[in-house]
Amino acid sequence: MIYDVVINTGGESLSDCFSSGLGTDNYVYYNKKAQGAIDDIFFNNSVVESNNGELTLQLFLNSQCLLQELPITGWGANKVAYELDTGDFFVKATGEQGVSLNITALDSAQINFSPTTPLAYNDDICYNIITGGIFAGTGEVLKQDIGEELTSGISGKYPNINFTDFDFFLNGQKLYSGDGVGLKAGTDYQIAFGTSTAAGGIVTNINETGFKATAYKKNNRTHSITGVTPDISTETGFIEGRNNYYINGLQESQSGYLELYTGVTIFKTGVGCLPSGGFGNSKTPKTKNTIEL
Secondary structure (H helix, E strand, O other), X not given: OOEEEEEOOOOOOHHHOOOOOOOOOOOOOOOEEOEEEOOEEEOOHHHHHOOOOOOOEEEEEOOEEEOEOOOEEEEOOOOEEEEOOOOOEEEOOOOOEOOOOOOOHHHHOEEEEOOOOOOOOOOOEEEEXXXXXXXXXXXXXXXXXXXXXXXXHHHHHOOOOXXXXXEEEEOOEEOEEOEEEEEOOOOOOOEEEOOOOOOOOOOOOOOHHHOOEEEEEXXXXXXXXXXXXXXXXXXXXXXXXXXXXXXXXXXXXXXHOOOOXXXXXXXXXXXXXXXXXXXXXXXXXXXXXXXXX
């Protein structure tokens, strides 16, 4: 099992975690729940629009990261038609390719999924707000290597590319440096996937067209910690709710783990309890700074 935490506190200490001047006032950008069901799923577009009007989401469907794409648009029979190439979903904005549209507030708040994206009424859908852009590679553009294609997209916006400035995903699962993604031998900028160029990867020149690789630019002052134990100490401190926790590349729901940042020194297990908060027949008293599980 590989455990990974992406800490988005805005700084290395609690004292500098909220500053509009430093661009670290990012407490509303993470672990947001989408609302609705099946064909009518919405997100809080007021938060995204306040961030320079960018409608860019890092969307998770049952813990797997989906690819957002800017759709191709055109006029159909008395309606506007939207088409995706390789993406899993899109949101309507004023920048679609093909036609100029009048997008209502409700339209721009809806998440529109590709017909090939599997959805069910009980799906868990959450998202993060992305401020630095999304980049994708499929290995199919001009028969480029999947890593070359991804690097080309990134360097077009960020000429001075830094490998550690991005979070990488392969078919929706988070990757780690040295475990499926790395820098191509002999270069300091070329992103590489696969057993021949990056240790531990599963992508090869033969099967790479079956994969989609995506990179997300990290926000300012983002820290990542990877380990082999489920309990990870951040050391630098953090703010509750502003962090993403992954197990084997899949993002976990916040309801499945505890973020303990102050005041708790003891865990007590095996104590009988009731949903109402009572302790059954147990006469064991509570201990100060204790959480009963």
